[in-house]
Amino acid sequence: MQKRTIYIFLGIFIVLLAVASFPQWKKYAGFEEKQNVSAVIISILKISMDKTSRFEIKDASGEKKFAKENGIWKVNELEADGEKVKAFFDNLNKAEFKELASKNKSNHQSFDISEDKGIVLTIAAESGDKKFIIGKSGANYNSFYINIKGGNNVYLFSGSLRNDLTQDLSAWQKKAEEEKPDETKTE
Numbered sequence: 001m002q003k004r005t006i007y008i009f010l011g012i013f014i015v016l017l018a019v020a021s022f023p024q025w026k027k028y029a030g031f032e033e034k035q036n037v038s039a040v041i042i043s044i045l046k047i048s049m050d051k052t053s054r055f056e057i058k059d060a061s062g063e064k065k066f067a068k069e070n071g072i073w074k075v076n077e078l079e080a081d082g083e084k085v086k087a088f089f090d091n092l093n094k095a096e097f098k099e100l101a102s103k104n105k106s107n108h109q110s111f112d113i114s115e116d117k118g119i120v121l122t123i124a125a126e127s128g129d130k131k132f133i134i135g136k137s138g139a140n141y142n143s144f145y146i147n148i149k150g151g152n153n154v155y156l157f158s159g160s161l162r163n164d165l166t167q168d169l170s171a172w173q174k175k176a177e178e179e180k181p182d183e184t185k186t187e
Contacts, residue, residue: 044132044148045157049089051126057165058120064169079174088164095159098138101145102154111145111154112136119165120149134162 054067066075066085073080101111112118112135119134131149138144144162147154 044130045092045095045146045161047089047092047123047125047130049086052089052123054124056120056122058115058122059118059165060116061168064172066172075172076169080172081174084164084167084172088161091159091161091164095157095161098143098156098158100153101156103152105152108135108147108154111147113145113147113154118147119162121165134165137162 052068054065056066057064064075066073066080068074073082073085102108108114109117113133115133117135121132121134123130123132133147133149135145135147135154138156138158140158142160142163143156143158145154146157
């Protein structure tokens with residue numbers, strides 16, 4: 001074999017090696033496609049409890065309407081457990097954007113993003129009502145799919161927000177203080 005032929009084969013081998021290993025080194029070369037998701041989408045669930053006067057959770061089991069009256073949260077006209085409402089807003093703000101799951105509206109059914117299968121969350125914010133549809137749980141623990149109502153995109157978020165939303169009405173209501181027996185009574 002001539003030297004020239006060896007160099008040609010060596011060059012072809014190096015090119016093939018570079019092409020075959022491209023998936024491993026493309027991120028270091030700056031070729032990896034970055035998700036184009038704005039900071040607004042990443043922070044869509046950052047809503048302050050202090051700046052909200054009402055919110056609503058609607059799913060297949062019914063509707064839970066929360067309203068703040070004189071600093072006290074009520075759910076369906078009954079006093080709500082303030083700690084549960086605070087935990088809900090904490091979990092809402094802790095929800096973390098993971099990825100854009102779909103840009104296609106025809107995929108919504110596979111994520112349970114619909115008013116009849118999903119959970120509709122409406123929050124009254126200073127800028128107006130924000131409506132979200134929370135779909136099924138994601139593949140990872142404590143993850144869920146979410147859509148801004150009327151939009152095409154479905155996002156994957158992590159956090160325990162979906163667990164809060166699936167609680168029944170009695171879990172949200174303030175529990176009556178159990179009466180303690182009067183130990184000072186004597187017979």
